[in-house]
Amino acid sequence: MADTSVRVHAGPRLRRSLGRERSLVRVRRFCAGLIPGLPAILAAGCFSSDPDSGQASADGVVDDVGHVHALHSPRTRIISLIPAATETLVEMGAADRLIARTRYDEQAELAALPILSGVLEPSVEAVAHLEPDLLIMWPTGGDGGAIGQRFVQIGLQWYGAAINTVADFERHAANFGELLGLERAADSVVAAVRRDLAAASESWPGRVGAEIVYVVQAEPPMTVGPGTFLDSIFSAAGAVNSFRDVEGNWPSISMEQIIWRDPDFVVVPVEGYGTPRMAPGARDPSADRMADLFGWGKVPAVAAGRVISVDASLFGRPGPRMGEAARYLAQRIHGR
Incomplete structure (x- = not known):
């Protein structure tokens, strides 16, 4: 930008x-x-999140491409290819669970992590080598989603997040909280953003x-x-x-x-x-x-x-x- x-x-x-x-x-x-709410404005238009997706189900949480992510155990090896999502995870206290970063992630807590290239079109081999148990990425990349399909083919189910709105941020933060077993931390992050936005709106009466x-x-x-x-x-x-x-x-x-x-x-x-x-x-x-x-x-x-x-x-x-x-x-x- x-x-x-x-x-x-x-x-x-x-x-x-x-x-x-x-x-x-x-x-x-x-x-x-x-890496905001990915509007996938690549070429023609944007990927928009479905207001009915990303909700909790009886089996787990559902992401923006319809994948159901089970809640069998807290995720501990995480790769986030969306810097906005990475910031949310760090704020939740999960920096120690991240195992790689992008060149856009500049937090001191992540400085020692290996850098993955290709945020929209990541190397499948490089990601698979790190063996993440949670991979967060855009629902579509520059190749029309073929990267995501390759991850599925090797047995790595990825979490698709299209974060276009404040509501999208809140929904995905809640999902991350459930997937990591950090529900209270996720709630605190969401509540803090709401307070901060409200405080800003009260600063110009x-x-x-x-x-x-x-x-x-x-x-x-x-x-x-x-x-x-x-x-x-x-x-x-x-x-x-x-x-x-x-x-x-x-x-x-x-x-x-x-x-x-x-x-x-x-x-x-x-x-x-x-x-x-x-x-x-x-x-x-x-x-x-x-x-x-x-x-x-x-x-x-x-x-x-x-x-x-x-x-x-x-x-x-x-x-x-x-x-x-x-x-x-x-x-x-x-x-x-």
């Missing part, structure tokens, strides 16, 4: 060609890096919600749709999603639409400098960069410097830090 710093200085034809290629690369990076556009991708533009976990973070922070009426979790939009909707702020996820502490009246470090990108300088908020940089990891993962993200955004918008 991050690479908003690319500058394209080329003719229209080359720019369109580069844009299509970069679009797929950035979408893969968006899904892999923030009497203020009017500001219209924002969140830049999932700058070229071509992609943003956040209604109902996603980011949309919930916006609401808690006193922000109104300018594209709340557009279908899809992560819709593609046009520069003309952005200019016409005239948001109060443009929010830009970045890598490298986190959530900067900004003095009142200071110019955001992403303001000039956004103004230089094709078309964005014509957006009134960008032209006026009303750009808010946010940490791509913090804002890209539906996990224990969602309240922290909401508090930061509220402070940047409302000054408190």
